Amino acid sequence: MERLNKQFNLAVSAARLGIWHINPLSKNLQYNDMLARIFGYESSLPMTYEQAIGQVTEEFRPIILADIERSIREGLDYDITYQQKRFNDNEIIWLRSLGRVTQDEKGELDNFSGIVMDITEAKKDDQRKNDFIAMVSHELKTPLTSLSGFLQVLEAKAKKGEDRLSQTILEKGRKQVSKMTTMINGFLNVSRLEAGKIHIDKHRFDMKDLVKEIEEETIPANTTHHIIFEPVLTTWVEGDRDKIGQVITNLISNALKYSAPDTTIRIACVAEEGCARVSVNDEGMGIAEKDLEKLFDRYYRVEGNNTAGISGFGIGLYLCSEIIQRHHGRIWVKSIPQKGSTFFFSIPVFKP
Numbered sequence: 001m002e003r004l005n006k007q008f009n010l011a012v013s014a015a016r017l018g019i020w021h022i023n024p025l026s027k028n029l030q031y032n033d034m035l036a037r038i039f040g041y042e043s044s045l046p047m048t049y050e051q052a053i054g055q056v057t058e059e060f061r062p063i064i065l066a067d068i069e070r071s072i073r074e075g076l077d078y079d080i081t082y083q084q085k086r087f088n089d090n091e092i093i094w095l096r097s098l099g100r101v102t103q104d105e106k107g108e109l110d111n112f113s114g115i116v117m118d119i120t121e122a123k124k125d126d127q128r129k130n131d132f133i134a135m136v137s138h139e140l141k142t143p144l145t146s147l148s149g150f151l152q153v154l155e156a157k158a159k160k161g162e163d164r165l166s167q168t169i170l171e172k173g174r175k176q177v178s179k180m181t182t183m184i185n186g187f188l189n190v191s192r193l194e195a196g197k198i199h200i201d202k203h204r205f206d207m208k209d210l211v212k213e214i215e216e217e218t219i220p221a222n223t224t225h226h227i228i229f230e231p232v233l234t235t236w237v238e239g240d241r242d243k244i245g246q247v248i249t250n251l252i253s254n255a256l257k258y259s260a261p262d263t264t265i266r267i268a269c270v271a272e273e274g275c276a277r278v279s280v281n282d283e284g285m286g287i288a289e290k291d292l293e294k295l296f297d298r299y300y301r302v303e304g305n306n307t308a309g310i311s312g313f314g315i316g317l318y319l320c321s322e323i324i325q326r327h328h329g330r331i332w333v334k335s336i337p338q339k340g341s342t343f344f345f346s347i348p349v350f351k352p
Helices: 002-014 033-039 049-054 061-074 120-160 164-194 207-221 241-257 316-325
Strands: 018-022 029-031 078-085 092-103 109-118 203-206 226-229 236-239 264-272 275-281 330-336 340-348
Touching (some): 033 109, 241 275, 316 330
Antiparallel strands (some): 092 109, 203 236, 330 340
């Protein structure tokens, strides 16, 4: 056993993994030497839980506290990427932390344990890629805007001259340009989000009004599916109304894209356990269990015969996830292959 422990410690050290243990009740923190090194903690006194949380940057501190409490309360696995300041030099570093709650023989909370990794260099590589994507996307957007304008002029001329063939071809061309513009905007949004340039402008608003507004925009534009918006009660939240609206619209758009015509899509918003929970249910192709965990990863797309020919780069759900996380919320999905999927997200209700 002693030899196995030595081998384990050697592997952990080689992988530069910090290990932590938190008592769920007392919040007493225990950690290994590598974690202290990653954090830049050089004091002879033990680091406290409060000190560790205090080094997390202001943007991420409420998110990490909410995730820790949720993991302890609900027994969920913990996985978060965040920024914090090193103790010795105040350098901002990127960390990824994963953890799990364990129980004793009586089923009582026993420990909350996990690892932490310094991913600063990987984040810098990502930033360089995002800068390149942003530059290329911006350069492509300008000629596409001009091309769309030219196609609209030609389409108007064809309509005036009653040239139906040209009108149909030009209309299809304009729609393809619009699709490309949407994709490019998605890439730009990802690069802006990861550079911290997308601002979350929080105000108090009623989810009932927002859902009604989306219903009034969605129903007239739909010609293929049966879309049902369930009645919503007054539910006040504090957040970025436009961004939350984008999340709901994106989930509805995906439901339309991945389900057959004449099937039903249901949208609901209910208040439960101190949160506003939105759900979008479809009767589409469903998602295999192996894809569920990666579904909200950047650029991840479900591959298969059913999805062939469906456009997209795996950006929409990633953006949705990031927006909801910035509202201290949660986003998840339940799905049965060939039966359909239900996407959920919840954000805290407004507390005066």
